[in-house]
Every structure is written in structure tokens, then in C-alpha cells.
Amino acid sequence: AQKITQTQPGMFVQEKEAVTLDCTYDTSDPSYGLFWYKQPSSGEMIFLIYQGSYDQQNATEGRYSLNFQKARKSANLVISASQLGDSAMYFCAMREGTVGSGGSNYKLTFGKGTLLTVNP
Amino acid sequence: GAGVSQSPSNKVTEKGKDVELRCDPISGHTALYWYRQSLGQGLEFLIYFQGNSAPDKSGLPSDRFSAERTGGSVSTLTIQRTQQEDSAVYLCASSPRTTGYGYTFGSGTRLTVV
Numbered sequence: 001a002q003k004i005t006q007t008q009p010g011m012f013v014q015e016k017e018a019v020t021l022d023c024t025y026d027t028s029d030p031s032y033g034l035f036w037y038k039q040p041s042s043g044e045m046i047f048l049i050y051q052g053s054y055d056q057q058n059a060t061e062g063r064y065s066l067n068f069q070k071a072r073k074s075a076n077l078v079i080s081a082s083q084l085g086d087s088a089m090y091f092c093a094m095r096e097g098t099v100g101s102g103g104s105n106y107k108l109t110f111g112k113g114t115l116l117t118v119n120p
Numbered sequence: 121g122a123g124v125s126q127s128p129s130n131k132v133t134e135k136g137k138d139v140e141l142r143c144d145p146i147s148g149h150t151a152l153y154w155y156r157q158s159l160g161q162g163l164e165f166l167i168y169f170q171g172n173s174a175p176d177k178s179g180l181p182s183d184r185f186s187a188e189r190t191g192g193s194v195s196t197l198t199i200q201r202t203q204q205e206d207s208a209v210y211l212c213a214s215s216p217r218t219t220g221y222g223y224t225f226g227s228g229t230r231l232t233v234v
Contacts, residue, residue, distance in 0.1 A: 004162075035223075043209060045163075045225035091162055105176045106215065107153055108223070110162035 003027065004092050004111035011116050013082045020067070021077040021114045023092030033095040034075040035108065036066065040088040048090075051075060082118045089113045122146075124226035126212050132232045133202055141197040141229045145214030149224075152195050154179075154187060157209045157228070166210075169195060202233045 005024045013019040025034065036048040051059045051066045059066040067076040079086055093108040125144040133139050145152050154166040165179040169189045180186070184203075189195040199206055209228040216222060 042227075043230070044227050045211065047223065105168050106151065107165045107168050107176065108163070109165070112162045
């Protein structure tokens with residue numbers, strides 16, 4: 001079974017509108033972290049937002065917010081007021097394991113991504 | 121340095137040749153990860169370093185792939201006898217030891233095997 005599932009290969013949104021990118025995950029580890037990254041055509045991976053499994057509130061970073069529904073194992077990214085520069089691939093990723101145990105492997109498992117296109 | 125530096129940015133090689141990809145992490149970051157991104161796909165984990173040791177090599181696809189890290193800093197990913205299916209972007213990321221977040225990715229090396 002896939003650990004990270006992004007069901008939307010492509011999404012379109014009008015400039016200035018909000019868009020939600022879906023992500024579901026699968027883990028039996030009680031401690032995990034969820035990440036969203038943006039990858040523009042230049043190829044760099046840009047960190048957007050992080051949500052820890054024990055965080056009580058949904059994470060927000062500027063125009064980005066993470067709709068974390070733990071019981072449903074979903075971590076959707078919401079981008080408000082879309083801009084043309086938001087056009088890119090977006091990846092959801094999960095880190096399993098406990099932070100701070102020192103030397104632990106915090107490798108990320110990535111979904112296949114969603115290509116977002118913002119139309120003027 | 122200020123960010124994670126990878127070189128070369130692009131590499132074209134003939135099938136059967138060996139290649140070396142270099143990653144220079146952020147100074148002080150003890151954890152280093154290599155990922156591979158094939159065309160149109162997400163990132164696939166290859167190997168993890170903590171300091172100079174590699175406790176997790178589970179993602180290396182074959183024994184043609186190897187990696188080392190020296191001085192707790194620069195890492196080299198070597199692919200021997202390259203095959204066309206090795207064509208991909210190879211990304212390196214580093215993070216401080218005690219955090220499970222705060223990964224910084226390099227810009228990657230685009231490898232093309234012809």
C-alpha cells in the first residue's frame with residue numbers, strides 16, 4: 001500500500017481563488033510529520049508547511065494552510081488567493097519516527113505530486 | 121555554506137560509464153539524504169547518512185549504486201556501469217541531527233544516460 005497518496009495528477013485554479021490539494025497517508029506510527037513541498041520548473045524543492053502528528057492546531061504559513069484530519073489520515077494543502085507564481089508541482093511527504101531521539105532516520109516518503117496551474 | 125550545493129547540475133554520460141555526483145550540505149547538518157526523482161514521479165529515498173556512517177541504505181536500487189560521506193560533510197553518490205534507467209534527477213537534502221524537520225534540499229543533478 002502506498003504511504004502517501006495524492007489523487008490529483010493536475011489541478012487548475014483561477015488567479016486569486018483558493019485551491020485545495022489532496023493528500024492521504026498511511027502509517028501505524030503514532031509519531032509522524034507531514035510536509036508539503038513546492039517544485040517549480042527549475043527543479044528546486046521548496047518547503048512550504050509542516051504538521052506534526054501531535055500538533056493540536058492546523059499549521060499555517062502565510063497563504064498556505066494544512067487541513068489536518070488525523071482520524072481520516074488526510075493532510076490537504078490549502079492555498080489561498082492563488083498567484084501565477086504558484087504554478088508548480090506540489091508534493092506531500094511524510095516522516096515517520098520520533099523527533100529528538102538523536103541519530104534517527106528521518107527519511108521522507110513522497111507522494112507522486114499534483115501539478116497546479118494558475119490561470120490569469 | 122548557505123545552502124545545499126550539488127554538482128554537477130547536469131551530467132550526460134554514455135551507457136556503461138561510471139559517474140560521481142557530489143553533495144555539499146549545510147555546515148553543521150549531520151544528517152544527509154539522497155533521493156532520486158524519475159521523470160514525472162515523486163522523490164524516491166536512496167540512502168541516509170548520520171555523520172560519516174550510513175545506517176540506512178535500503179533505497180539503493182542495485183549494487184551499482186554506492187555512496188560515501190567524508191568529514192561529516194561532503195557526500196558522493198557513485199553509479200557504476202550506468203544504464204538508461206538511471207536517468208533521473210538526483211537530489212540531496214540535509215538536516216540538523218536532532219530535528220525531524222528543517223530539511224533543506226539542493227537543486228539536484230540531472231543525469232542523462234545515452
